[in-house]
Amino acid sequence: MREKTTTLYLGPQHPGITGNMMVKLSLKGDTIVKAKTEVGYLHRAFEKLLEKRNWLQCFTVMCRFCVPEPDPMENIYARAVEEIEGREVPERAKYIRTMVLELARLQSFLLWYAGQNGSAGLYTVPQWSVGDRNYILDLFEELTGGRIYHMYTWPGGVRRDLPEGFESRVLKVMDYIEKRQEDYDRMMFDNSIFQKRAQGVGIINKEKAIEWGVVGAPLRACGVKSDIRIDEPYEIYDKLDFIVPTQEGADVWARALVRRAEFKQSISIIRQIIDKMPKGEIYNKVPNPQKWTLPKGNAYVRAEAVRGEIGMFLQSDGGNKPRRVHVRGAAYVHAVSLLEDVLVGQNVSDVSFIMNSLGTCPPEIER
Amino acid sequence: MELHKEKQLLETLQGVFQLKSGEIKRRHRIEVEVEKKDVVPLLLFVKEKLGYKHLSHISCVDWIEEGRFELIYMPWSHQEQILIMVKVSIPRDAAEMENIDMIWRQANTYQRELREMFGIEFPGFVGDYDFILEDWEDIPPMRRDFDTEAYVKDHYFERPGREDAKDVRTEIAKRSGEQIPDFAKKYSR
Numbered sequence: 001m002r003e004k005t006t007t008l009y010l011g012p013q014h015p016g017i018t019g020n021m022m023v024k025l026s027l028k029g030d031t032i033v034k035a036k037t038e039v040g041y042l043h044r045a046f047e048k049l050l051e052k053r054n055w056l057q058c059f060t061v062m063c064r065f066c067v068p069e070p071d072p073m074e075n076i077y078a079r080a081v082e083e084i085e086g087r088e089v090p091e092r093a094k095y096i097r098t099m100v101l102e103l104a105r106l107q108s109f110l111l112w113y114a115g116q117n118g119s120a121g122l123y124t125v126p127q128w129s130v131g132d133r134n135y136i137l138d139l140f141e142e143l144t145g146g147r148i149y150h151m152y153t154w155p156g157g158v159r160r161d162l163p164e165g166f167e168s169r170v171l172k173v174m175d176y177i178e179k180r181q182e183d184y185d186r187m188m189f190d191n192s193i194f195q196k197r198a199q200g201v202g203i204i205n206k207e208k209a210i211e212w213g214v215v216g217a218p219l220r221a222c223g224v225k226s227d228i229r230i231d232e233p234y235e236i237y238d239k240l241d242f243i244v245p246t247q248e249g250a251d252v253w254a255r256a257l258v259r260r261a262e263f264k265q266s267i268s269i270i271r272q273i274i275d276k277m278p279k280g281e282i283y284n285k286v287p288n289p290q291k292w293t294l295p296k297g298n299a300y301v302r303a304e305a306v307r308g309e310i311g312m313f314l315q316s317d318g319g320n321k322p323r324r325v326h327v328r329g330a331a332y333v334h335a336v337s338l339l340e341d342v343l344v345g346q347n348v349s350d351v352s353f354i355m356n357s358l359g360t361c362p363p364e365i366e367r
Numbered sequence: 368m369e370l371h372k373e374k375q376l377l378e379t380l381q382g383v384f385q386l387k388s389g390e391i392k393r394r395h396r397i398e399v400e401v402e403k404k405d406v407v408p409l410l411l412f413v414k415e416k417l418g419y420k421h422l423s424h425i426s427c428v429d430w431i432e433e434g435r436f437e438l439i440y441m442p443w444s445h446q447e448q449i450l451i452m453v454k455v456s457i458p459r460d461a462a463e464m465e466n467i468d469m470i471w472r473q474a475n476t477y478q479r480e481l482r483e484m485f486g487i488e489f490p491g492f493v494g495d496y497d498f499i500l501e502d503w504e505d506i507p508p509m510r511r512d513f514d515t516e517a518y519v520k521d522h523y524f525e526r527p528g529r530e531d532a533k534d535v536r537t538e539i540a541k542r543s544g545e546q547i548p549d550f551a552k553k554y555s556r
Contacts, residue, residue: 213473
Protein backbone atom coordinates (compact mmCIF):
# COMPACT_ATOMS: atom_id res chain seq x y z
CA MET A 1 0.00 0.00 0.00
CA ARG A 2 1.33 3.43 -0.90
CA GLU A 3 1.97 5.61 2.13
CA LYS A 4 0.33 8.99 1.89
CA THR A 5 2.35 12.18 2.41
CA THR A 6 0.55 15.06 4.09
CA THR A 7 1.66 18.68 3.79
CA LEU A 8 1.26 20.75 6.91
CA TYR A 9 1.87 24.51 7.07
CA LEU A 10 3.04 25.32 10.57
CA GLY A 11 2.77 29.07 11.02
CA PRO A 12 3.02 31.97 10.35
CA GLN A 13 0.40 32.37 13.07
CA HIS A 14 0.81 29.50 15.48
CA PRO A 15 1.35 29.57 19.25
CA GLY A 16 4.29 27.18 18.98
CA ILE A 17 6.16 29.18 16.35
CA THR A 18 8.59 31.71 17.75
CA GLY A 19 7.56 34.82 15.85
CA ASN A 20 6.12 35.14 12.36
CA MET A 21 7.57 32.45 10.16
CA MET A 22 6.33 29.27 8.61
CA VAL A 23 7.68 25.77 8.33
CA LYS A 24 6.22 23.74 5.50
CA LEU A 25 6.26 20.13 6.66
CA SER A 26 5.82 16.96 4.64
CA LEU A 27 4.58 14.20 6.91
CA LYS A 28 4.23 10.47 6.77
CA GLY A 29 1.95 9.75 9.65
CA ASP A 30 3.41 11.82 12.50
CA THR A 31 6.95 11.73 11.16
CA ILE A 32 8.50 14.62 9.25
CA VAL A 33 10.10 13.58 5.98
CA LYS A 34 10.83 17.07 4.68
CA ALA A 35 10.83 20.56 6.17
CA LYS A 36 11.11 23.90 4.42
CA THR A 37 11.43 27.24 6.18
CA GLU A 38 9.38 30.02 4.64
CA VAL A 39 10.11 33.56 5.79
CA GLY A 40 8.93 36.96 4.63
CA TYR A 41 6.19 37.79 7.12
CA LEU A 42 8.31 40.14 9.17
CA HIS A 43 10.49 41.99 6.70
CA ARG A 44 10.77 45.62 7.75
CA ALA A 45 13.71 46.64 5.55
CA PHE A 46 15.67 47.92 8.54
CA GLU A 47 18.96 47.63 6.69
CA LYS A 48 17.67 49.83 3.88
CA LEU A 49 16.19 52.28 6.38
CA LEU A 50 19.57 52.58 8.11
CA GLU A 51 21.19 53.77 4.88
CA LYS A 52 18.96 56.87 5.11
CA ARG A 53 19.71 57.69 8.75
CA ASN A 54 22.73 59.42 10.24
CA TRP A 55 25.05 57.55 12.57
CA LEU A 56 23.20 58.57 15.71
CA GLN A 57 19.69 58.04 14.32
CA CYS A 58 20.70 54.49 13.36
CA PHE A 59 21.36 53.65 16.97
CA THR A 60 17.66 54.04 17.84
CA VAL A 61 16.70 51.42 15.24
CA MET A 62 19.28 48.82 16.26
CA CYS A 63 17.50 47.37 19.26
CA ARG A 64 14.43 46.64 17.14
CA PHE A 65 16.14 43.90 15.19
CA CYS A 66 15.31 41.34 17.85
CA VAL A 67 12.73 41.46 20.64
CA PRO A 68 13.95 38.73 23.01
CA GLU A 69 17.45 40.17 23.33
CA PRO A 70 17.90 43.67 21.85
CA ASP A 71 20.96 44.81 23.82
CA PRO A 72 23.64 42.86 21.94
CA MET A 73 22.41 44.54 18.73
CA GLU A 74 22.95 47.99 20.24
CA ASN A 75 26.29 46.87 21.52
CA ILE A 76 27.63 45.57 18.20
CA TYR A 77 26.49 48.69 16.39
CA ALA A 78 28.20 50.94 18.93
CA ARG A 79 31.38 48.88 18.75
CA ALA A 80 31.38 48.82 14.96
CA VAL A 81 31.07 52.62 14.79
CA GLU A 82 33.81 53.00 17.41
CA GLU A 83 36.08 50.62 15.51
CA ILE A 84 35.72 52.53 12.23
CA GLU A 85 36.19 55.89 13.92
CA GLY A 86 38.83 54.78 16.43
CA ARG A 87 36.79 56.23 19.27
CA GLU A 88 37.82 55.28 22.80
CA VAL A 89 35.22 54.24 25.35
CA PRO A 90 35.64 55.11 29.05
CA GLU A 91 36.40 52.14 31.29
CA ARG A 92 33.30 52.58 33.45
CA ALA A 93 31.09 52.59 30.34
CA LYS A 94 32.60 49.26 29.30
CA TYR A 95 31.74 47.78 32.70
CA ILE A 96 28.18 49.10 32.50
CA ARG A 97 27.80 47.82 28.94
CA THR A 98 28.94 44.36 29.99
CA MET A 99 26.52 44.38 32.91
CA VAL A 100 23.69 45.36 30.56
CA LEU A 101 24.65 42.56 28.16
CA GLU A 102 24.62 40.00 30.96
CA LEU A 103 21.31 41.26 32.36
CA ALA A 104 19.96 40.95 28.81
CA ARG A 105 21.24 37.39 28.67
CA LEU A 106 19.53 36.57 31.96
CA GLN A 107 16.15 37.92 30.87
CA SER A 108 16.55 36.10 27.57
CA PHE A 109 17.32 32.85 29.41
CA LEU A 110 14.13 33.29 31.43
CA LEU A 111 12.18 33.88 28.23
CA TRP A 112 13.74 30.75 26.79
CA TYR A 113 12.65 28.79 29.90
CA ALA A 114 9.12 29.96 29.11
CA GLY A 115 9.28 29.04 25.43
CA GLN A 116 10.97 25.70 25.93
CA ASN A 117 8.54 24.55 28.60
CA GLY A 118 5.49 26.08 26.98
CA SER A 119 6.20 24.17 23.78
CA ALA A 120 6.40 20.95 25.82
CA GLY A 121 2.99 21.64 27.37
CA LEU A 122 4.45 22.41 30.81
CA TYR A 123 2.79 25.69 31.63
CA THR A 124 3.94 26.34 35.19
CA VAL A 125 7.51 27.31 34.34
CA PRO A 126 6.44 29.95 31.75
CA GLN A 127 4.25 31.63 34.39
CA TRP A 128 7.14 31.75 36.82
CA SER A 129 9.92 32.68 34.45
CA VAL A 130 8.04 35.48 32.71
CA GLY A 131 7.19 36.83 36.19
CA ASP A 132 10.83 36.59 37.30
CA ARG A 133 11.95 38.22 34.06
CA ASN A 134 9.94 41.26 35.10
CA TYR A 135 12.36 41.88 37.98
CA ILE A 136 15.14 42.27 35.43
CA LEU A 137 12.94 44.42 33.19
CA ASP A 138 12.28 46.63 36.24
CA LEU A 139 16.03 47.15 36.50
CA PHE A 140 16.22 48.03 32.82
CA GLU A 141 13.35 50.46 33.20
CA GLU A 142 15.10 52.18 36.05
CA LEU A 143 18.41 52.35 34.19
CA THR A 144 17.26 53.19 30.67
CA GLY A 145 13.61 54.20 30.79
CA GLY A 146 12.56 51.26 28.63
CA ARG A 147 11.63 47.73 29.57
CA ILE A 148 12.29 45.87 26.30
CA TYR A 149 13.99 48.31 23.92
CA HIS A 150 16.55 50.30 25.81
CA MET A 151 18.45 52.51 23.37
CA TYR A 152 21.10 52.74 26.03
CA THR A 153 24.42 51.56 24.61
CA TRP A 154 25.43 54.12 22.04
CA PRO A 155 28.64 54.97 20.22
CA GLY A 156 31.08 56.48 22.70
CA GLY A 157 29.72 54.87 25.85
CA VAL A 158 26.34 54.61 27.51
CA ARG A 159 23.50 57.09 27.68
CA ARG A 160 23.39 57.65 31.44
CA ASP A 161 25.13 56.57 34.60
CA LEU A 162 23.80 54.06 37.10
CA PRO A 163 21.17 55.52 39.44
CA GLU A 164 21.89 55.80 43.17
CA GLY A 165 21.88 52.37 44.81
CA PHE A 166 21.32 50.55 41.51
CA GLU A 167 24.08 48.01 42.14
CA SER A 168 22.53 46.83 45.37
CA ARG A 169 19.16 46.36 43.65
CA VAL A 170 20.85 44.34 40.91
CA LEU A 171 22.52 42.13 43.51
CA LYS A 172 19.20 41.61 45.27
CA VAL A 173 17.58 40.44 42.02
CA MET A 174 20.58 38.17 41.37
CA ASP A 175 20.18 36.55 44.80
CA TYR A 176 16.49 36.05 44.10
CA ILE A 177 16.80 34.47 40.66
CA GLU A 178 19.70 32.31 41.78
CA LYS A 179 17.47 30.91 44.51
CA ARG A 180 14.67 30.43 42.01
CA GLN A 181 16.92 28.16 39.94
CA GLU A 182 16.17 25.39 42.48
CA ASP A 183 12.47 25.71 41.65
CA TYR A 184 13.18 25.64 37.92
CA ASP A 185 15.34 22.56 38.42
CA ARG A 186 12.51 20.76 40.19
CA MET A 187 9.89 21.75 37.63
CA MET A 188 11.99 21.37 34.51
CA PHE A 189 15.25 19.47 34.77
CA ASP A 190 14.07 16.91 37.37
CA ASN A 191 10.76 16.54 35.57
CA SER A 192 10.57 13.17 33.81
CA ILE A 193 8.13 14.57 31.21
CA PHE A 194 10.62 17.24 30.18
CA GLN A 195 13.48 14.73 30.20
CA LYS A 196 11.61 12.28 27.99
CA ARG A 197 10.58 15.03 25.59
CA ALA A 198 14.08 16.48 25.37
CA GLN A 199 16.45 13.52 25.38
CA GLY A 200 17.36 12.17 21.95
CA VAL A 201 15.25 14.81 20.18
CA GLY A 202 16.49 17.37 17.65
CA ILE A 203 19.99 15.92 17.37
CA ILE A 204 22.53 17.97 15.38
CA ASN A 205 25.24 16.18 13.42
CA LYS A 206 28.24 16.79 15.72
CA GLU A 207 30.90 16.25 13.07
CA LYS A 208 29.31 18.80 10.77
CA ALA A 209 28.16 21.32 13.39
CA ILE A 210 30.93 23.89 12.83
CA GLU A 211 30.82 23.60 9.04
CA TRP A 212 27.08 24.03 9.04
CA GLY A 213 27.37 27.32 10.89
CA VAL A 214 25.95 26.19 14.23
CA VAL A 215 26.78 28.69 16.98
CA GLY A 216 26.07 29.41 20.63
CA ALA A 217 24.49 26.88 22.99
CA PRO A 218 23.59 24.43 20.17
CA LEU A 219 27.29 24.26 19.22
CA ARG A 220 28.43 23.94 22.82
CA ALA A 221 25.90 21.12 23.25
CA CYS A 222 27.85 19.31 20.50
CA GLY A 223 30.96 19.41 22.70
CA VAL A 224 32.65 22.39 21.01
CA LYS A 225 34.03 24.94 23.44
CA SER A 226 33.20 28.13 21.61
CA ASP A 227 32.04 31.45 22.96
CA ILE A 228 32.70 34.85 21.37
CA ARG A 229 33.13 36.34 24.83
CA ILE A 230 36.26 34.18 25.28
CA ASP A 231 37.39 33.60 21.67
CA GLU A 232 37.33 37.27 20.75
CA PRO A 233 36.85 39.18 24.02
CA TYR A 234 35.04 42.51 23.84
CA GLU A 235 34.15 45.14 26.44
CA ILE A 236 35.64 43.75 29.69
CA TYR A 237 35.07 40.02 29.24
CA ASP A 238 38.83 39.38 29.33
CA LYS A 239 38.91 40.69 32.90
CA LEU A 240 36.18 38.36 34.14
CA ASP A 241 36.39 34.83 35.40
CA PHE A 242 33.88 32.45 33.85
CA ILE A 243 33.74 29.11 32.13
CA VAL A 244 32.17 27.92 28.89
CA PRO A 245 29.97 24.93 29.71
CA THR A 246 29.70 22.15 27.14
CA GLN A 247 27.72 18.94 26.71
CA GLU A 248 28.05 15.99 24.37
CA GLY A 249 24.48 14.96 23.56
CA ALA A 250 23.78 17.50 20.75
CA ASP A 251 20.05 17.13 21.48
CA VAL A 252 17.44 19.43 23.08
CA TRP A 253 18.35 18.08 26.52
CA ALA A 254 22.07 18.88 26.06
CA ARG A 255 21.20 22.39 24.87
CA ALA A 256 18.98 22.89 27.92
CA LEU A 257 21.78 21.77 30.25
CA VAL A 258 24.23 24.14 28.57
CA ARG A 259 21.84 27.07 28.98
CA ARG A 260 21.19 26.14 32.62
CA ALA A 261 24.93 26.28 33.31
CA GLU A 262 25.28 29.56 31.39
CA PHE A 263 22.48 31.08 33.43
CA LYS A 264 24.57 30.54 36.58
CA GLN A 265 27.65 31.93 34.85
CA SER A 266 25.81 35.13 33.96
CA ILE A 267 24.79 35.67 37.57
CA SER A 268 28.40 35.20 38.64
CA ILE A 269 29.61 37.60 35.92
CA ILE A 270 27.23 40.34 37.05
CA ARG A 271 28.44 40.00 40.63
CA GLN A 272 32.06 40.27 39.48
CA ILE A 273 31.28 43.37 37.41
CA ILE A 274 29.61 45.12 40.33
CA ASP A 275 32.50 44.16 42.56
CA LYS A 276 35.08 45.62 40.15
CA MET A 277 33.07 48.58 38.77
CA PRO A 278 35.41 51.62 38.53
CA LYS A 279 34.36 55.24 38.94
CA GLY A 280 34.69 57.76 36.14
CA GLU A 281 33.24 58.99 32.88
CA ILE A 282 30.59 57.03 31.00
CA TYR A 283 30.58 58.78 27.63
CA ASN A 284 33.12 59.98 25.11
CA LYS A 285 30.96 62.62 23.46
CA VAL A 286 30.37 62.37 19.71
CA PRO A 287 30.26 65.56 17.57
CA ASN A 288 27.05 67.23 16.39
CA PRO A 289 25.11 64.23 14.99
CA GLN A 290 24.02 66.16 11.88
CA LYS A 291 27.64 66.85 10.93
CA TRP A 292 29.20 63.70 12.36
CA THR A 293 31.06 61.76 9.65
CA LEU A 294 33.05 58.57 9.94
CA PRO A 295 36.19 57.84 7.92
CA LYS A 296 35.80 55.46 4.99
CA GLY A 297 36.20 51.90 6.18
CA ASN A 298 34.45 48.82 7.38
CA ALA A 299 34.14 46.72 10.51
CA TYR A 300 32.72 43.35 11.38
CA VAL A 301 32.02 42.94 15.07
CA ARG A 302 30.42 40.06 16.92
CA ALA A 303 28.84 39.36 20.28
CA GLU A 304 27.56 36.32 22.10
CA ALA A 305 23.81 36.41 22.65
CA VAL A 306 21.80 33.62 24.25
CA ARG A 307 20.86 32.37 20.79
CA GLY A 308 24.52 32.35 19.74
CA GLU A 309 26.85 34.48 17.67
CA ILE A 310 25.47 37.69 16.28
CA GLY A 311 27.53 39.89 14.02
CA MET A 312 27.31 43.20 12.24
CA PHE A 313 29.07 44.28 9.10
CA LEU A 314 29.21 48.05 8.87
CA GLN A 315 30.57 49.97 5.89
CA SER A 316 31.21 53.70 5.95
CA ASP A 317 31.86 55.67 2.76
CA GLY A 318 33.19 58.67 4.65
CA GLY A 319 29.80 60.35 4.95
CA ASN A 320 27.33 60.97 7.75
CA LYS A 321 25.28 57.82 7.03
CA PRO A 322 26.21 54.15 6.75
CA ARG A 323 26.78 52.84 3.24
CA ARG A 324 25.77 49.36 4.38
CA VAL A 325 24.64 47.72 7.61
CA HIS A 326 24.30 43.96 7.52
CA VAL A 327 23.30 41.94 10.54
CA ARG A 328 24.08 38.27 10.95
CA GLY A 329 21.89 36.67 13.60
CA ALA A 330 22.27 33.18 14.99
CA ALA A 331 18.79 32.33 13.72
CA TYR A 332 19.84 33.14 10.16
CA VAL A 333 21.49 29.74 9.98
CA HIS A 334 19.70 27.89 12.80
CA ALA A 335 16.18 28.56 11.59
CA VAL A 336 16.72 27.94 7.90
CA SER A 337 19.32 25.40 6.75
CA LEU A 338 19.88 23.78 10.17
CA LEU A 339 16.21 23.53 11.14
CA GLU A 340 15.30 22.03 7.78
CA ASP A 341 17.91 19.34 8.40
CA VAL A 342 17.24 18.65 12.09
CA LEU A 343 13.47 18.31 11.67
CA VAL A 344 13.69 15.38 9.25
CA GLY A 345 12.74 12.17 11.07
CA GLN A 346 11.27 14.01 14.07
CA ASN A 347 7.72 13.84 15.34
CA VAL A 348 5.47 16.71 14.30
CA SER A 349 4.67 17.48 17.94
CA ASP A 350 8.35 18.31 18.56
CA VAL A 351 8.71 21.05 15.95
CA SER A 352 8.20 24.06 18.19
CA PHE A 353 10.11 22.31 21.00
CA ILE A 354 13.14 21.95 18.70
CA MET A 355 12.74 25.47 17.32
CA ASN A 356 12.90 26.90 20.83
CA SER A 357 16.01 24.93 21.65
CA LEU A 358 17.75 26.26 18.52
CA GLY A 359 16.90 29.86 19.42
CA THR A 360 14.77 30.59 16.38
CA CYS A 361 14.11 34.30 16.02
CA PRO A 362 12.46 35.32 12.69
CA PRO A 363 13.17 39.08 13.02
CA GLU A 364 16.86 38.23 12.83
CA ILE A 365 16.40 36.36 9.55
CA GLU A 366 14.47 39.07 7.72
CA ARG A 367 15.62 42.30 9.32
CA MET B 368 49.35 43.49 21.48
CA GLU B 369 51.37 40.97 19.51
CA LEU B 370 49.87 39.98 16.20
CA HIS B 371 52.03 36.94 15.35
CA LYS B 372 49.22 34.68 14.22
CA GLU B 373 47.64 37.36 12.07
CA LYS B 374 51.01 38.23 10.43
CA GLN B 375 51.73 34.55 9.78
CA LEU B 376 48.33 34.01 8.17
CA LEU B 377 48.70 37.06 5.96
CA GLU B 378 52.14 35.90 4.83
CA THR B 379 50.78 32.43 4.07
CA LEU B 380 47.98 33.85 1.95
CA GLN B 381 50.36 36.24 0.19
CA GLY B 382 52.63 33.29 -0.61
CA VAL B 383 49.87 31.19 -2.15
CA PHE B 384 47.61 33.75 -3.82
CA GLN B 385 48.08 37.00 -5.68
CA LEU B 386 46.36 39.35 -3.31
CA LYS B 387 45.30 42.77 -4.54
CA SER B 388 45.71 44.00 -0.99
CA GLY B 389 46.07 42.57 2.47
CA GLU B 390 46.11 44.14 5.93
CA ILE B 391 45.81 43.27 9.58
CA LYS B 392 42.88 45.32 10.80
CA ARG B 393 43.30 44.44 14.44
CA ARG B 394 43.68 41.37 16.64
CA HIS B 395 41.42 38.55 15.35
CA ARG B 396 40.83 40.32 12.00
CA ILE B 397 42.64 40.38 8.70
CA GLU B 398 41.32 41.72 5.43
CA VAL B 399 42.41 40.59 1.97
CA GLU B 400 41.22 41.59 -1.47
CA VAL B 401 41.44 39.18 -4.37
CA GLU B 402 40.41 38.81 -8.00
CA LYS B 403 37.11 37.06 -8.69
CA LYS B 404 38.89 33.95 -10.04
CA ASP B 405 40.79 33.49 -6.76
CA VAL B 406 37.83 33.62 -4.38
CA VAL B 407 36.76 29.98 -4.47
CA PRO B 408 40.34 28.59 -4.40
CA LEU B 409 41.15 30.89 -1.47
CA LEU B 410 38.02 29.94 0.48
CA LEU B 411 38.68 26.24 -0.15
CA PHE B 412 42.31 26.69 0.89
CA VAL B 413 41.53 28.42 4.17
CA LYS B 414 38.78 25.93 4.99
CA GLU B 415 40.52 22.68 4.09
CA LYS B 416 44.18 23.53 4.76
CA LEU B 417 44.05 26.16 7.49
CA GLY B 418 40.97 25.06 9.43
CA TYR B 419 38.69 28.04 8.84
CA LYS B 420 35.63 25.84 9.15
CA HIS B 421 33.02 28.36 10.25
CA LEU B 422 31.54 30.79 7.72
CA SER B 423 30.38 33.68 9.83
CA HIS B 424 28.93 35.95 7.19
CA ILE B 425 28.73 36.98 3.53
CA SER B 426 27.91 40.61 2.91
CA CYS B 427 27.64 42.90 -0.08
CA VAL B 428 28.18 46.63 -0.59
CA ASP B 429 26.84 48.46 -3.62
CA TRP B 430 29.45 50.99 -4.87
CA ILE B 431 27.12 52.39 -7.52
CA GLU B 432 29.42 55.33 -8.36
CA GLU B 433 32.20 52.92 -9.28
CA GLY B 434 29.84 50.48 -11.03
CA ARG B 435 30.70 47.52 -8.83
CA PHE B 436 29.47 45.32 -6.03
CA GLU B 437 31.87 44.38 -3.30
CA LEU B 438 31.29 40.96 -1.77
CA ILE B 439 32.85 40.18 1.59
CA TYR B 440 33.23 36.55 2.72
CA MET B 441 34.03 36.06 6.40
CA PRO B 442 35.34 32.66 7.48
CA TRP B 443 36.45 32.15 11.10
CA SER B 444 38.76 29.60 12.68
CA HIS B 445 37.87 28.30 16.13
CA GLN B 446 41.50 27.19 16.59
CA GLU B 447 43.35 30.26 15.31
CA GLN B 448 40.64 32.66 16.46
CA ILE B 449 41.02 34.87 13.42
CA LEU B 450 38.32 36.07 11.07
CA ILE B 451 39.39 36.67 7.47
CA MET B 452 37.48 39.27 5.50
CA VAL B 453 37.85 38.22 1.86
CA LYS B 454 36.83 41.08 -0.42
CA VAL B 455 36.10 40.80 -4.11
CA SER B 456 34.63 43.25 -6.60
CA ILE B 457 32.26 42.24 -9.38
CA PRO B 458 30.80 44.54 -12.05
CA ARG B 459 27.31 45.80 -11.37
CA ASP B 460 26.11 45.31 -14.93
CA ALA B 461 27.20 41.65 -14.99
CA ALA B 462 26.60 40.74 -11.37
CA GLU B 463 27.66 37.12 -11.24
CA MET B 464 29.64 35.24 -8.65
CA GLU B 465 30.66 31.65 -8.21
CA ASN B 466 28.45 29.49 -6.05
CA ILE B 467 30.04 28.35 -2.77
CA ASP B 468 27.23 26.35 -1.17
CA MET B 469 29.22 23.16 -1.77
CA ILE B 470 31.95 24.58 0.49
CA TRP B 471 29.58 25.76 3.22
CA ARG B 472 26.04 24.46 3.08
CA GLN B 473 24.56 27.48 4.86
CA ALA B 474 25.95 29.75 2.12
CA ASN B 475 22.78 28.71 0.31
CA THR B 476 20.75 31.03 2.57
CA TYR B 477 23.23 33.90 2.18
CA GLN B 478 23.27 33.55 -1.61
CA ARG B 479 19.48 33.45 -1.81
CA GLU B 480 19.42 36.76 0.01
CA LEU B 481 22.15 38.30 -2.17
CA ARG B 482 20.33 37.21 -5.32
CA GLU B 483 17.05 38.63 -4.13
CA MET B 484 18.27 41.86 -2.55
CA PHE B 485 21.13 42.77 -4.94
CA GLY B 486 20.33 40.73 -8.04
CA ILE B 487 23.63 38.85 -7.97
CA GLU B 488 23.39 35.57 -9.85
CA PHE B 489 25.25 32.42 -8.83
CA PRO B 490 25.39 30.11 -11.87
CA GLY B 491 24.80 26.49 -10.95
CA PHE B 492 23.24 27.42 -7.63
CA VAL B 493 20.06 25.61 -6.78
CA GLY B 494 18.03 27.59 -4.31
CA ASP B 495 14.46 28.85 -4.21
CA TYR B 496 14.06 32.24 -5.82
CA ASP B 497 11.68 33.73 -3.30
CA PHE B 498 13.35 34.16 0.05
CA ILE B 499 12.04 37.19 1.91
CA LEU B 500 10.20 38.98 -0.90
CA GLU B 501 7.33 37.52 -2.84
CA ASP B 502 6.66 38.01 -6.56
CA TRP B 503 9.09 40.95 -6.64
CA GLU B 504 9.30 42.54 -10.09
CA ASP B 505 11.08 45.83 -9.37
CA ILE B 506 14.87 46.24 -9.29
CA PRO B 507 16.47 44.39 -6.34
CA PRO B 508 15.63 46.58 -3.34
CA MET B 509 18.99 46.73 -1.59
CA ARG B 510 20.65 48.26 -4.65
CA ARG B 511 21.45 51.92 -4.10
CA ASP B 512 19.39 53.05 -7.10
CA PHE B 513 16.20 51.57 -5.68
CA ASP B 514 14.12 54.53 -4.51
CA THR B 515 12.15 53.42 -1.48
CA GLU B 516 10.06 56.57 -1.31
CA ALA B 517 9.05 56.41 -4.99
CA TYR B 518 8.18 52.73 -4.61
CA VAL B 519 5.98 53.45 -1.61
CA LYS B 520 4.21 56.29 -3.44
CA ASP B 521 3.59 54.03 -6.44
CA HIS B 522 2.28 51.08 -4.48
CA TYR B 523 0.48 52.44 -1.45
CA PHE B 524 -1.99 55.22 -0.78
CA GLU B 525 -1.82 57.93 1.86
CA ARG B 526 -4.05 57.54 4.85
CA PRO B 527 -6.98 59.97 4.41
CA GLY B 528 -6.26 63.28 6.11
CA ARG B 529 -2.48 62.92 5.80
CA GLU B 530 -2.08 63.83 2.12
CA ASP B 531 -0.45 67.15 2.93
CA ALA B 532 2.08 65.50 5.30
CA LYS B 533 1.55 68.26 7.83
CA ASP B 534 3.46 68.33 11.06
CA VAL B 535 1.66 65.99 13.45
CA ARG B 536 2.17 68.39 16.34
CA THR B 537 0.35 71.19 14.52
CA GLU B 538 -2.66 68.96 14.02
CA ILE B 539 -2.65 67.76 17.62
CA ALA B 540 -2.32 71.33 18.88
CA LYS B 541 -5.26 72.37 16.73
CA ARG B 542 -7.45 69.60 18.12
CA SER B 543 -6.48 70.05 21.76
CA GLY B 544 -6.29 73.84 21.66
CA GLU B 545 -2.76 73.83 23.10
CA GLN B 546 -0.03 76.11 21.84
CA ILE B 547 3.26 74.80 20.51
CA PRO B 548 6.02 76.43 22.59
CA ASP B 549 8.28 78.83 20.69
CA PHE B 550 11.42 76.75 21.20
CA ALA B 551 9.73 73.75 19.53
CA LYS B 552 8.49 75.68 16.50
CA LYS B 553 11.89 75.79 14.85
CA TYR B 554 11.87 72.00 14.67
CA SER B 555 8.48 71.96 12.94
CA ARG B 556 8.33 71.31 9.23
